[in-house]
Amino acid sequence: MERLIAIIAAAVIGTIGLGYVAENTVLSFMHSGTEAAxxxxxxxxxxxxxVYGTTVAGGQTDFTPINNADAIKAGIVPEKSSPDGQTIRGPWQGSTIVLTGTTNTLYEDWNGVPSSACARFALSQPTNGVFVNGTWIVETGVQTGASSAVAQACNRGSTDSLSEVKFSFTETTGQ
Incomplete structure (x- = not known):
């Protein structure tokens, strides 16, 4: 009888331990998705x-021709991030990235960003500004309270708790 109680106690403790490990594993994957992004x-x-900046082509920046397919072919994006040579996958399940540009601005449009990662991700890059769920937020110090504006915009994500973050990187070197 004592042996049976010991086996049951060990099974309960083992199950609790496995639950703890599983929970921490899930949390680390969620956070690692944000870090990876x-x-x-x-x-x-x-x-x-x-590839497109002032260090090439006689010092003339021109991000106008950039698109996903060319970025993949140029090695800007690893081939493993693109199963079809056109779609760039982000680290979160179902997330995608679309690259576009103007003369001196590169846009990285991230779709399918979990709203729980939205604010941290949107504020992570040295941009001149960012669109969060369609709201333009200047991050150069011109607008005070960019962090709270980003947090508010992140809360306007879709009903399935996904957000869109579009970074606006402007090349200022040599201008």
Whole structure:
């Protein structure tokens, strides 16, 4: 009888331990998605500047021709991030990135950002501003309270708790 109680107690303790491990694993994956997105957004900007920025083509920046397919072919985005050579996947399930540009501005449009990661992600990059769920927020110090404006805009995400974050990176080197 004592042996049976010991086995049951060990099973209960083991189940509680497994639950704790599973919960922490899920939390680490959720946070690692945000960390991965922050790194990926910065890498895309850095790699795009190296290909389209002032360091090439006689010092003339022109992000106008950039699109997803060309970014993948140019090695700006790793091929593993694109299963079809056109769609760039983000680190969160179902998230995608669309790259566009103007003469001196690169836009990284991130769709499917979990609203729980939205504010931290939107404030993570050295941009001149960011669109959050369609709301333009200047991050250069011109607008005070950018953090609270981002948080409010993140709360306007879709009903399935997903947000859109569109970074506006402006190349100012050599201008």
């Amino acid at each position: 922050i790194a990926q957004a910065g890498d895309i900007w850095s790699q795009t500047r190296a």
